[in-house]
Amino acid sequence: MVTDILKKITAAGLVGRGGASYPTAQKWAAVKAALKGRAQGYIVVNGAEGEPGVKKDGYILEHYPEEAVNGIYLAEQFLGAAKIKKIYFFLNREYYKESAERIRKVLAGKKYRALADKWEFIIKPETLTYISGEETALLNLIEKKKVQPRLKPPYPTEHGLYGSPTLINNTETFYNVSLAARGRYKNERFYTLAGAIKHHGVFRLPADLTISEVLRRTDNYPPYKFFIQAGGEASGEILNMSELEQPVKGAGSIMVYNDAKTDKRKLLEYWVNFYHEQSCGQCTACREGTYRLGELMRVSEFNHQTPDFDRQTFRALMANLADSSFCALGHSLPLVVNSYFKNILKN
Numbered sequence: 001m002v003t004d005i006l007k008k009i010t011a012a013g014l015v016g017r018g019g020a021s022y023p024t025a026q027k028w029a030a031v032k033a034a035l036k037g038r039a040q041g042y043i044v045v046n047g048a049e050g051e052p053g054v055k056k057d058g059y060i061l062e063h064y065p066e067e068a069v070n071g072i073y074l075a076e077q078f079l080g081a082a083k084i085k086k087i088y089f090f091l092n093r094e095y096y097k098e099s100a101e102r103i104r105k106v107l108a109g110k111k112y113r114a115l116a117d118k119w120e121f122i123i124k125p126e127t128l129t130y131i132s133g134e135e136t137a138l139l140n141l142i143e144k145k146k147v148q149p150r151l152k153p154p155y156p157t158e159h160g161l162y163g164s165p166t167l168i169n170n171t172e173t174f175y176n177v178s179l180a181a182r183g184r185y186k187n188e189r190f191y192t193l194a195g196a197i198k199h200h201g202v203f204r205l206p207a208d209l210t211i212s213e214v215l216r217r218t219d220n221y222p223p224y225k226f227f228i229q230a231g232g233e234a235s236g237e238i239l240n241m242s243e244l245e246q247p248v249k250g251a252g253s254i255m256v257y258n259d260a261k262t263d264k265r266k267l268l269e270y271w272v273n274f275y276h277e278q279s280c281g282q283c284t285a286c287r288e289g290t291y292r293l294g295e296l297m298r299v300s301e302f303n304h305q306t307p308d309f310d311r312q313t314f315r316a317l318m319a320n321l322a323d324s325s326f327c328a329l330g331h332s333l334p335l336v337v338n339s340y341f342k343n344i345l346k347n
Helices: 005-012 024-035 056-063 065-079 093-107 110-116 135-142 171-181 211-217 264-278 284-298 311-324 328-345
Strands: 041-047 084-091 119-123 166-170 188-195 201-206 226-230 237-240 253-258
Touching (some): 005 024, 005 065, 005 171, 024 041, 024 166, 024 171, 041 065, 041 135, 056 065, 056 093, 056 171, 056 188, 065 084, 065 093, 065 110, 084 135, 093 110, 093 119, 135 166, 188 211, 201 211, 211 253, 226 328, 237 328, 264 284, 264 328, 284 311, 284 328, 311 328
Parallel strands (some): 041 084, 041 166, 084 119, 188 253
Antiparallel strands (some): 188 201, 226 237, 226 253
């Protein structure tokens, strides 16, 4: 099973489920190649769900802990058990206790006992929770350095944790690897649905469904005018009702807003404040830009349906964020806000 795991991952077309959707086989092959001339490497599992609104990793660890652990075991075997020094599992503080207990029970089994000796849980910190989900910031967290992104290249596959080749994947990715290895992968993914809908929660459905189809299959298509945020409640693109015939991107969440009942100004303030509070402060564009965006909104007069402020300066700051931010956090806010202006506020 281990010898042909890369073929099975490739055939299944697996991609990362942490948000970037990077081809899983390509990443695994890169780490394997880098380890040929190195003494040791690491595996890091990102199960912290720093993206607001995403609940799938906790759901997987509650219902399918053995599949997740088996995927990690297959990675260790593929990369070379003797070369993998340690496995770090980054867990959400909210469900750490229950999830860690389930995982430990799986690790107590004969098949995974050797894996348990290398295993260490890392709990998501109470501060800087969003940036700690970025893969290189997570490496800094484990190394007890300042939690901020690293310059790439070099990439973690070649120069990751403690300078060694490091495989970093999301919990759902390892779960899918396990299914692919056992011939049970059906091109499905987990969707987290929330907001102004009837049935909140995590749903496993085909990965190629459109947003509209996901809402209808889960009996969550609203009978009123609405708009959605797809991928994550902080970084996801904002789409209106005419734009839902496309698959869900990112971490697979769909947040639904009742158009008539949503305070348009308050929602915009939420995004701007979130990114300002979660900025690690490493780059000026993000640190100062998000502060200035919030300042522009605070000093302006407005009504609750049409934000009214210095739009020209606001857009200039947004463009600077998109062009100059060091990492994806700074690049994400312009995507959210610009799509909100264009698709919902129509300006």
